[in-house]
Amino acid sequence: MNIARNISNFVFGMECLGCGCASERLDPWLCPACREELGREAKEPSFPGPDVACLFPMRPLTRRLIHALKYRNLLGMARYLVGRSSAVGRGEVADSMKELARPFYFVPVPLHPSRFRERGYNxxxxxxxxxxxxxxxxxxxxxARSNFRVSQTKLSREEREWNVAGAFIPRLPSRLPQTGTVFVVDDVYTTGATTMSCIAAFGKDFPLVLKVCTLLYDEPASAVMDYAADCEMEWDARWIGFGKEKSPG
Known part of the structure; x- marks a missing residue:
């Protein structure tokens, strides 16, 4: 672990990917405070649909970590986040997965070949x-992805559905397993347009159970604003308490 930490510090510096503060106690990417925050967020998985599990909420910390995976070539971040999620141990996602038929087949949402060449990985x-x-x-x-129109990032629900309609086609083996559970896997679940389009590509007669698993759930804007307001109120309360403790008399 020390070797991995030293290499990461040499390549990426000594700054925490979560808060940006310099630290000699990275693991190799987060400082102790951000690790604790990630642990708290791991206890908040989301199930936006009966067949959908999202391991973390979209918060400032998890957003920065998923961006590091997608845009900074930190490929080990996928294993890092999965290993700290409620999909392991006695977490809520792990408990729900125990009820599913095995073996498990994890099917990644594919990138269009042009996008793959641009990024170098999926x-x-x-x-x-x-x-x-x-x-x-x-x-x-x-x-496989048959077309790519525009990024989903800033599209509405209706625009997302149109953008990925018919975008995926099956590439199934000639001898398909008859038992087990298939998970369509992606980084972020927002409206479900992308993953539902993937599930639709398997067809109505697909013999295996189909589920969706993503790292993050992008909460509605109202929930994000409520969370920010709660954090601000909590900080104000701590500051007022600090001031009272320091006041004379």
């Missing part, structure tokens, strides 16, 4: 590999 494949390693399943590239 972050969904890295997440799928981390999940497969943790649960003893395997990664299956059973989907």
């Amino acid at each position: 972050q969904a494949e890295r997440i799928a590999a981390a999940l497969a390693s943790r649960f003893g399943g395997r990664v299956c590239r059973w989907l």
Whole structure:
């Protein structure tokens, strides 16, 4: 672990990816305070649909970590986040997965070939590999992307659905397993347009159970604002208390 930490510090510096503060106690990416914060957020998985599990909420910390995976080539971040999520140990996601038929097949949401050449890797494949390693399943590239219009990032729900309609086609093996559970894997779940389009590509007669698993759930804007307001109120309360403790008399 010390070797990995030293290499990471040499390549990426001594700054915490969460708060940006310099620290000699990185693990190799987060300082102790941010590790504790990530641990708290790991206790808040989301289930936005009956067949959907999201391991973390989209918060400032998790957003920075997923951006590091997607845009800074920190491929080990997928294993790091999966290993600290409620998909392991006695977490809520882990408990729900115990009820599912095995073996597990993790199918990453595919990138269009032009996007793959631009980025050099598919972050969904890295997440799928981390999940497969943790649960003893395997990664299956059973989907391909037939088109790419624009990024989903700033689109409305209706625009997202149009953007990915018919975007995925099946690439199934000639001898498909008849038992087990298939997880469509992606980095972020927002409206579900992308992953639902993937599930639709398997067809109505697909013999295996289909689920969705993503690292993050992008909460509605109102929930994010409520969370920010709660944090601000908590900080104000701590500051007032600090002032009272320091006041004379």
